[in-house]
Each structure stands twice: as structure tokens, then as C-alpha cells.
Amino acid sequence: MNILFAAAEVHPFIKTGGLADVIGALPKALLKAGNDVRVILPKYSGIPESYQKNMKQVALKQVQMGWRNQYCGIEQLTLDGVKVYFVDNEYYFARDGIYGYMDDGERFSFLNKAILDVLPDLGFKPDILHCHDWHTAMIPLLLRDQYGHHDFYQGIRTVFTIHNLLYQGEFPYEVLTDLLGLDSRHFHMEGVEHYGRVNFMKAGLVYSDHVTTVSPTYAHEIQTEAYGYGMEGLLRKLGYEGRLSGIVNGIDVKSYNPTSDPHIYVKYRSSLTKKRENKIGLQKELGLPVRPDVPLIAMVTRLVNMKGLDLVTRVLDEMMYYDDFQFVVLGTGDPSYERWFSNAAERYPLKMSTQIRFSEELSRKIYAASDMYLMPSRFEPCGISQLLALRYGSIPIARETGGLNDTVHAYNELTGEGNGFSFEHYNAHDMMHTIRRALAFFRQPEHWQRIVQTAFKGDYSWGVSAEAYMDIYRSLQA
Numbered sequence: 001m002n003i004l005f006a007a008a009e010v011h012p013f014i015k016t017g018g019l020a021d022v023i024g025a026l027p028k029a030l031l032k033a034g035n036d037v038r039v040i041l042p043k044y045s046g047i048p049e050s051y052q053k054n055m056k057q058v059a060l061k062q063v064q065m066g067w068r069n070q071y072c073g074i075e076q077l078t079l080d081g082v083k084v085y086f087v088d089n090e091y092y093f094a095r096d097g098i099y100g101y102m103d104d105g106e107r108f109s110f111l112n113k114a115i116l117d118v119l120p121d122l123g124f125k126p127d128i129l130h131c132h133d134w135h136t137a138m139i140p141l142l143l144r145d146q147y148g149h150h151d152f153y154q155g156i157r158t159v160f161t162i163h164n165l166l167y168q169g170e171f172p173y174e175v176l177t178d179l180l181g182l183d184s185r186h187f188h189m190e191g192v193e194h195y196g197r198v199n200f201m202k203a204g205l206v207y208s209d210h211v212t213t214v215s216p217t218y219a220h221e222i223q224t225e226a227y228g229y230g231m232e233g234l235l236r237k238l239g240y241e242g243r244l245s246g247i248v249n250g251i252d253v254k255s256y257n258p259t260s261d262p263h264i265y266v267k268y269r270s271s272l273t274k275k276r277e278n279k280i281g282l283q284k285e286l287g288l289p290v291r292p293d294v295p296l297i298a299m300v301t302r303l304v305n306m307k308g309l310d311l312v313t314r315v316l317d318e319m320m321y322y323d324d325f326q327f328v329v330l331g332t333g334d335p336s337y338e339r340w341f342s343n344a345a346e347r348y349p350l351k352m353s354t355q356i357r358f359s360e361e362l363s364r365k366i367y368a369a370s371d372m373y374l375m376p377s378r379f380e381p382c383g384i385s386q387l388l389a390l391r392y393g394s395i396p397i398a399r400e401t402g403g404l405n406d407t408v409h410a411y412n413e414l415t416g417e418g419n420g421f422s423f424e425h426y427n428a429h430d431m432m433h434t435i436r437r438a439l440a441f442f443r444q445p446e447h448w449q450r451i452v453q454t455a456f457k458g459d460y461s462w463g464v465s466a467e468a469y470m471d472i473y474r475s476l477q478a
Contacts, residue, residue, distance in 0.1 A: 001473060003030060004126035005039045006115050008108070008135035009098055010084070013047045016098055017302065018249070018384040019133060019163045022214070025252040026469070027082045029462035033470065038124060040115055043075060043086035045094040051077065055086060059121040063114045065106070066178040072114045074122070085122065087114050105171030108200070109179040112138040120152050128473045130159045134169030137204030138180060141192065144207055145182055157476040159469075160208035162201070164381050165222050165229050166306070169200030194230065205231065209476050211238055212245045212469070214382035215403030219246030227379055245472060248406050249382040250462035251391065256364075258392050263361045264368040270456040272449065275368065275393055282369035286353040288326055295325040295442045297435070298370035298394065300363045300385055303333030303341065303356075308376030308399060313340055314428035320348045325439060328366055330355045367392035372438055376423075376431045380404050386420075390455045396420035397438050399431070411441065411451050419454045 009015055011024030027037040043055075059074035073088035087093070092107040101107065116139060119125065131139045140158040147153040176182050176198045187193045192203045205211055213219050221227040223236045238244040259269050265281030268274035276292045283290045301307045316327070329341050329352075338356050345354035355362065367373070373389035375398040382403030386396040390407075398404040400422050411418035423434040441447045 001035045001128065001470075001477070002124065002126045003027075003035055003037045003128045003130060003473065004119075004124070005037070005130050005132065006136040006139060007039070007041055007132040008111070010039055010041050012079075013041070013051055013084070014044050014098065018214075018382065021251070021384050022163070022249055023132060025250065025255075026462055026466060028080055028252070029250070029466035030469065031081055033466060035470075036124075038083040038085065038126075040085040040087065042093040042098075042111055043073075043088040044098060045090075046096065046098075047086075057088075058085075059118050061114070061117050061121065063110060063117050064181065065110055065113070066181070070110055072110075072118065074118050083124075085118075087111060087118075089114075105169070105175040105198075106179055108135045108169065109138065109175055112136060112142060113180065115139060116142055116147050116153075125152060126156055127477055128159060129156055130161065131204060131208065132161050133163045134167060134200040134204070137169065137200040137202075139204075140207035140209070141182070141186065141203045142180065145186070157210075157473075158208040159210050159212060159472060159476070160204035162204075162211065162213040162222070162381070165201070165213075165227070165231060166379075168194075168202070168229065168231075170194060170197045171200070173198060202231065202234070205234055205238065210243055210245070210472050211235075212247055212472065214246070215248045215406045216246035217405040218379075218381045218402040219244055221379070221402060245468075247465050247468045248403055249384060249387070250465050251384060251387045251460050253391065253461045256367075256388055256391050258368055261364055261368070263364040265365065266368075268368075270393070270453060272393075272452060275452075278365065278368040279371070282328070282365055283326070285365070286328065286355070287349075288328075288353055289350055291326070295372060295439055296328065296370045297325055297372045297374055297397075298328045298366045298389075299331070299374050300366055301329075301331045301333075301375075303329075303331045303337035305334070306378045306380075308378050308426070308431075309337050311376045311426070311428040311431045312374070313337075315432045316344060317347075319432060319435065320344075320351055323436065323439060325351070327352045328355070328370065329353070330357070330359065330362055330366055332356055332358060364392075367394055370394040371442060372397055372421075372435075374435070375399070375404060375408075377401060377404060378426060383407070387460045390419060390458055391460050393452045393455050395438065395451055395455060396422075397431075397435055398422050399426065400424045411447075413441070413447060416450050417454075419451065419458060 009020040011020040055075035062069040266277040341354040373394040380402040398408040408420040423430040
């Protein structure tokens, strides 16, 4: 089967979050299953030169954007067997970062049109065009409205995946008509209109052939008012029609592998002794007291409210005073949280380190060194970090929401089952109680060994999830 993934970010080329990890790993799993899988994304100036120098131009087009034509080059390279196409337009994509510009509506309208425009020039007709998040969500509508009557595009089916419903891509009405060339018959409650604006996410939900999201629990949650962000009615309709599925993400277990990871201090398979050597290495690097027997709790996260940081700030001082553990935070985000965690590290220099930066290398060292990994998220569509932590034998302490609920299973000391610790209610003291429960079991070697070995034995690969996607693709081709 021919499958084309369309997304705004892809690891290892450019990344702001879990979306990039998914698009970097899932195509490789589908390729392994015998499919021809390719990926297309913008050519950002932030893509490392080591990749840019290996790209070759394979197509050149003029894309009509309202009253004007815009240059569109397509460059290509192959990585791990997957052909990757890059949409080149310096006016739109030669900027710092990926998102957050006043003209994002225009930039990603161009991307959506460009992807469809260039398909005939690539010598590749996809059976499935798999679009991800709002940045490529207009493709299913454009395919139906402007391209479907051409012979080449007939038979192409679309799948749309919600990675985070919070970010929907809402723009003025003029984006629909002046840039995308679509008329007002799509601007209504059953189409792309949402409170008087054009909603890209909604276009993906309404016009794609099937909608997926990144965990079964999140698929249920987004059909409720608390998590639906105004889309819950539409999503309930999709669920009733059988057009909404939840499939848990996997991780690239070849790249994230403690037996071969070049970034960590000491490679290991399932040895707690060698994992403890990684803790010593991190303690030395971050200037913490070298105490191999002290529990080390970590967070590698965007410092934003959805990650449950208000729960942490509510009780951390109390825990630092009464409980014996070390705490490491790595991430960037809301300046108020950056200041709070930096100040906390200054208050507790012997127990805490805050690193306000993005570092892939340091994040892997933290996964390998930490004993526990804290994810008290307000909501978490799937989460990649808890899977990475489990892969490296760092035990998640997580709230029971979204993909965390599907992948972190509370330890039962009576049966010995479970790979982590969890709490249900969004409450700081429930979180604190759960952390203290984990700390108590850490000091009981028989229990802790059992929990960590369960984590090491877990299958976090894309194999099962890739087959679930294939089931959807095959159903659309039937």
C-alpha cells in the first residue's frame, strides 16, 4: 500500500513535541510491514545543515494562493528507508521556529495546497494520505473540493490524526476564500465554521474518511465537554458512526535503547547497578550531591499548565522539607514556570536541579539516571515521555488521563503487577501521596526490583499500533 504522511514537524529534522516523534517513527514501522511509506513537511531553515546538504530537488511548481502564485520547490532525501519530501518556500518557512507567527493561517494554507499540487510530479500516488493535526487538516477538504475530479487524485483516501485537540488553527474567514480558493458553502456549522472563524482542525474532522487520536482513553475524553474544546458534539457523532479510533503511540525502540544509546553515561540492559552508575554521572554533571541510594525523580517537559505543573508548585516545598529525594527538571515554556523552578533549585541546591533548555542528549541521560518520572498532566493525549522512561527503567508517576491511563498501570504489591504509580483526581495532595507511595516502595528492594523489571520487559515499539493503523487503511480501501 502507498501511504503519504503530511505533518508540520518530523524527528530528527525538526521537533517541538511528540508529533515529530510519531511521524519520525510510525512510517518506519509501516515500511517494515511491506508498505511504500513517504513523508512530507516544510523545509524550515532550522533543519540541520547535515540533512539539508543531502537534499535534492525533485519538483518545482507555482502554487496559486488567491490572486498570486507562490514558488514551491520539493526537495527529497531518504532516511532509514523512508523517502522524505520537503516543501521549500523561504518566504513562509525560512524563519526561526515553526509556529506562532501572525500569518500562520497563510503559511499552512500554502502547505496544504502545495502538498496536493505536487503529488503528480512525485511519481507517487498514495492510496492513503495521512494528515496530522491542524497544520495539514485542510487537505481532506481541498482534495474533495478542488482535486477529486482529476483522474490522478481519484481513489485517494484520507486519515486525520488528532495529536492535541487544544490547538485547532482558527483564522479569519478570508483564509478560506482568499487563500484556499474555497467558497462559502463550506462555511457553516456542519463544515469549517467555528464561532465565526475558519477552524482547520474541524475541517480534518468533518472531511477526512477516518479520524484517529493517540490513545483509546483520549478518544473517549475528547467526546466530553471537559476535553472536547467545542468539538465534543462532532466527535461524539464520529464515534457513533465508527469513524473515530484511539491508537496508542509507540516509540522508536532502536533509537531509544539503553543498551546502545551513545548519549548516556553507561549502557545497560536491565541492570539496576549500571542504571545507578548513570545516576552518579548525572549527579556529577548537574552538581548535585553524589548519593547513589537517594531516589531521583525527573521531569522532562514543556513548562506549561497542561503538564500539571501547578500541582508540583503547590506541594514541592513541603516535599523538599520532609522527604529525602532529588529532583531534576529539564524544559522550557511559560516564563513564570521557568522562574519558579529556577528559584526552587536555588532554594534547594542540594536536592534539585532545573535546566531551562532543550537538550536531546541531556534528556536521554535523565531517562537513564532517574528512578522515577513524574507526569501529573492535566490532560495528555498520549504522551511519549512515559514510554521513554519505561524503556530506560524509570518508573512513571502519572495522572490517570489520556494515554497515561492506557500505558501506566499502578503497582499492586499483592500481585506484583504494574509498571508505575498513578492517581485519578487532579489534586496536588493526591499526587503527593502517590509520590510518597513510590518513594516507600523504592526503599523496599524486592518490590522495586519487580517494578523495574516489569518496565524493562514492556513492548513500547510501534509494531502493534502500526497494525492497528493498517486495519484502518485496509478498511478504507475495501
